[in-house]
Amino acid sequence: MELSAKVVQRSSTIAADGDAVPTPTDTGSPCEVRKSVSMDVGEAEATRTTLSAFKGFNRRSIRRRSSKRFERPEPTYGQDTESYESIRQRVFQERAVTNAIDALQERWRMLMFMYNDCVDLNETRKQRKLTKLCIIRQFELTIIVVLFLLMCLPIFILVAIILR
CATH class of the missing domain: 1.20.5 (Single alpha-helices involved in coiled-coils or other helix-helix interfaces)
Incomplete structure (x- = not known):
């Protein structure tokens, strides 16, 4: 207990499905996962997310700029x-x-x-x-x-x- 008393805890909760944010005093339902991250300065951060967030990945499409390809002419090797x-x-x-x-x-x-x-x-x-x-x-x-x-x-x- 002495160790936990020395560590300053900052608790933040995030709901993955965007509904009501649970309070830090909640015991947590069986579908929630608790993850703590230790900081270099001795702070501990607790983040609460639901298991539904772990089922899939949030995919973001990355667009490549094809206009740069078309601006440069294709090199013609072997013609000279x-x-x-x-x-x-x-x-x-x-x-x-x-x-x-x-x-x-x-x-x-x-x-x-x-x-x-x-x-x-x-x-x-x-x-x-x-x-x-x-x-x-x-x-x-x-x-x-x-x-x-x-x-x-x-x-x-x-x-x-x-x-x-």
């Missing part, structure tokens, strides 16, 4: 080809720019050479893997045929002995 060509000629006459372009072209050639080399290497690896797989399958087929003949050989010998 003569000055662009003179700038391009001046830039290409500088030795640093041509050296940089040559260096970039050489790097591009090296990158394309490495790319083509990697593509060739990948194709060779795929071809080698495919040939290895074909050889393995041929070897497996040969082993299966030999095992089949070895299993059938005793049967052929028995049939040849019985038919004699």
Whole structure:
């Protein structure tokens, strides 16, 4: 209680629906919300609003001034080809720019050479893997045929002995 006695309270009430303003001594109905704000100087302010104010937002339309847009003409970029060509000629006459372009072209050639080399290497690896797989399958087929003949050989010998 000592703390509240030291704080000077200023109470103001605001009704959101514009009807009669309730007094600070009211206990408040269940549809009212009490909110207090502490000030830097030690004052406390209590504001009472109804819950109907929290259901929606008060929207205010903000108009943009479109007249300012229409006063300025739209810029037309890329239409001054003569000055662009003179700038391009001046830039290409500088030795640093041509050296940089040559260096970039050489790097591009090296990158394309490495790319083509990697593509060739990948194709060779795929071809080698495919040939290895074909050889393995041929070897497996040969082993299966030999095992089949070895299993059938005793049967052929028995049939040849019985038919004699």
